[in-house]
Structure formats: C-alpha cells, structure tokens
Amino acid sequence: MKTKMEDASGPSAGRAARVAAETLLPPPTETRPTKQNRPTPVARATNDPSPATASLRSASIDVGRGEPPEHLFRRLLGAYLAGAREFSIRERPAVSLGTRDVIRTFCRRTRQPEIISDDSGVILLRDLAFESPIPLDQRIARMGRLVADFHREAVESWSQLPFLEDGYWERRDDEIDREAWYVQRVAAIQLGAGEPGSGSLGLWTTARSLERIADHAVVIGEAGRRLVDLPNGSGPVTSLRQLHQQAMAHLEGVLLADDGATANDLLDLGEALQASGRALADRLLPAVGGGTMPPATAAAVTRILESINRTIAYAQDIAQVALDQCGPGSTPPRRRTSVVPAAST
Numbered sequence: 280m281k282t283k284m285e286d287a288s289g290p291s292a293g294r295a296a297r298v299a300a301e302t303l304l305p306p307p308t309e310t311r312p313t314k315q316n317r318p319t320p321v322a323r324a325t326n327d328p329s330p331a332t333a334s335l336r337s338a339s340i341d342v343g344r345g346e347p348p349e350h351l352f353r354r355l356l357g358a359y360l361a362g363a364r365e366f367s368i369r370e371r372p373a374v375s376l377g378t379r380d381v382i383r384t385f386c387r388r389t390r391q392p393e394i395i396s397d398d399s400g401v402i403l404l405r406d407l408a409f410e411s412p413i414p415l416d417q418r419i420a421r422m423g424r425l426v427a428d429f430h431r432e433a434v435e436s437w438s439q440l441p442f443l444e445d446g447y448w449e450r451r452d453d454e455i456d457r458e459a460w461y462v463q464r465v466a467a468i469q470l471g472a473g474e475p476g477s478g479s480l481g482l483w484t485t486a487r488s489l490e491r492i493a494d495h496a497v498v499i500g501e502a503g504r505r506l507v508d509l510p511n512g513s514g515p516v517t518s519l520r521q522l523h524q525q526a527m528a529h530l531e532g533v534l535l536a537d538d539g540a541t542a543n544d545l546l547d548l549g550e551a552l553q554a555s556g557r558a559l560a561d562r563l564l565p566a567v568g569g570g571t572m573p574p575a576t577a578a579a580v581t582r583i584l585e586s587i588n589r590t591i592a593y594a595q596d597i598a599q600v601a602l603d604q605c606g607p608g609s610t611p612p613r614r615r616t617s618v619v620p621a622a623s624t
Contacts, residue, residue: 338363342370348381355385359392360460362468366392366404373400388453390461415462415482422458422486423534426493427527429455430590433500434523437516448500452493459490481600485534488593492530495586499523502586505579509572515563519583522559525552526591533598542602549595556588 338358342351358366370378374397382402386392396403429451466483509516529549536542563572563580572580 462486539605
C-alpha cells in the first residue's frame with residue numbers, strides 16, 4: 280500500500296482510516312448529562328444516538344513541533360472518517376506554511392470541509408454540507424465502476440506512447456480516495472447510531488476494499504512503462520492482460536452478488552484465479568535467468584502480478600461481505616457456471 284499526498288508526502292487511506300489519535304468533544308452549546316460530556320476518542324466518536332448529532336462533533340488537533348506533514352494528515356483524516364464535522368487545528372506560536380499546505384490538501388482530498396476562520400494560531404474547519412442525498416449503496420456501485428475503469432485504463436496504457444505525465448495515476452486515484460473516505464465516514468456514523476438494516480459495516484468494508492484495489496491500478500499503470508521491452512501481441516504481456524481481464528470480471532461479479540450461492544462460487548473463482556496467477560509467475564519469471572527478460576522488466580512483471588493478486592484478494596473480501604449479508608436464512612449454496620474461466624498458464 281503506497282503512501283501519498285498532494286503537495287506533501289502523506290498517508291495511504293488504509294493506514295489513515297486506522298488512525299484515531301484525537302479527542303472529539305460535543306459543541307459548547309449542547310446540554311447533555313455529565314457522563315456524555317466526557318471527551319471521547321475518535322474511534323468511538325460515532326457512538327451517538329443520532330447521525331445528525333454525531334456529525335456536529337469537533338476534533339481538536341494540536342500540531343506538534345516538527346511533526347511530519349503525513350502524520351498531521353493522518354490525524355485529520357482519522358477524525359474525518361470517525362465522523363467529526365468540525366476541526367480545530369492549533370499550532371504555536373503560529374500556524375506554519377507546512378501545516379497550511381496539509382490543511383489545504385486535506386480539504387481538497389476529502390468532501391466538504393472548508394476553512395471558516397484563521398486567527399491566533401488556530402485554523403477552524405467545518406463541514407458545511409455534510410451528507411449527500413445519494414444512498415451509500417449507489418455510491419458503492421459508482422465506485423465499483425470507477426475502479427474497474429481505472430484498472431482497465433492502467434492496462435491499456437501499456438501500449439500507448441508517449442507515456443502519461445508523472446503523477447497522473449495518483450491524481451486519478453485521489454478521486455476514488457475521496458469517494459471511499461466519504462462512504463466510510465457516513466457508514467461509521469450510521470454504525471454508531473445503530474441504524475437497523477443499514478448494512479453500514481458491509482458498505483464500510485466494501486469502500487475500503489475498493490480504495491485499496493484502486494491503489495493497485497496505480498502500481499499497474501506505473502510499472503507498465505517497463506513492459507515496452509517485451510513483445511506485444513504474444514508472450515508475457517498477453518498473459519498479464521488475460522489475467523487482469525479475468526480479475527476485473529471477478530471484481531464486477533462480486534459487486535453484483537446478491538445471494539449466498541453466487542458469493543460462494545465467486546470466492547471459489549477468486550481462489551482459482553490466485554492459483555493461476557502463481558502458476559503464471561512461475562512460468563514467466565524464470566525467463567530472467569535465460570536473458571530473455573531484462574531485470575528491470577522482470578521486476579515490473581513481478582509488481583504487476585502482485586497487484587493483480589492483491590486486487591483479487593480485496594475482491595474476495597467484498598464477496599465475503601455479500602456472503603455474510605445473506606445470513607443463515609439464505610438459499611443453500613449451489614454449483615454455478617464460473618463467471619470467468621481460469622487464467623491460462
């Protein structure tokens with residue numbers, strides 16, 4: 280999983296989603312029993328009886344002396360994903376240019392937060408338009424299409440010259456990060472509110488898996504530049520394309536799975552695709568010793584194979600979500616024709 284930020288090196292979404300270092304406090308105007316007014320860790324910030332109230336909570340963040348920009352970004356993102364709607368960032372004696380860059384990056388790479396005051400070493404951000412009317416399941420469906428298109432674009436770039444400019448793939452990935460973080464944020468608030476039948480945990484897991492699948496499109500796009508040393512139309516490139524095509528069909532299948540039998544079959548298919556990927560690696564990579572593949576090209580092929588394998592693994596996580604949501608009363612598993620044939624080796 281890469282680490283990245285615009286304008287400053289920053290965190291991966293997966294790591295940032297696990298960061299919960301700040302304290303969320305109810306807004307000063309609220310009147311609650313003393314027990315509920317105690318500071319609550321970010322990880323528990325969604326334990327509020329209603330999402331509307333949870334979204335008003337404030338994260339207070341003190342920037343440490345010499346704190347790396349990626350650490351501050353992770354702390355902001357951790358509070359955002361936990362449901363904070365207001366962010367108070369303090370730095371003494373004054374907010375530095377580096378901190379301002381991180382705050383601008385945070386606002387740009389997430390939805391809604393805007394700077395509403397900047398005074399006396401404190402910058403206040405507030406989510407001015409918290410929740411979109413588009414249901415989360417529709418957002419997930421859109422994300423799935425974006426991620427699959429992103430992956431296919433990365434593979435298509437292998438045969439396109441001139442190469443795309445540096446940073447192109449990460450900028451495209453940022454668009455998907457923004458969607459994933461928003462879904463995780465709203466799902467976390469719904470989980471804390473205990474909304475019945477919302478499926479929020481499954482939506483959170485699916486958004487996280489899709490975000491990480493998109494990360495591997497970045498790897499595939501960037502590593503593809505090294506494949507120019509291989510012949511097109513046959514050989515390793517064709518095999519990689521075929522395996523990736525099957526991985527995308529598997530991903531699209533798990534995103535549509537709505538019964539236990541289909542989810543079980545897709546889990547079986549994913550295992551078969553991973554085995555096929557391992558066999559393909561065993562066949563392709565010995566070519567390095569024979570001099571038919573330059574070492575740098577072999578390293579790129581290895582990275583691409585690993586990313587396809589990780590893509591299948593994250594799609595398996597989504598298939599498991601579909602299976603879990605079917606519950607004990609679902610239709611018993613039945614054998615079905617595979618959506619995608621096993622990759623050729």
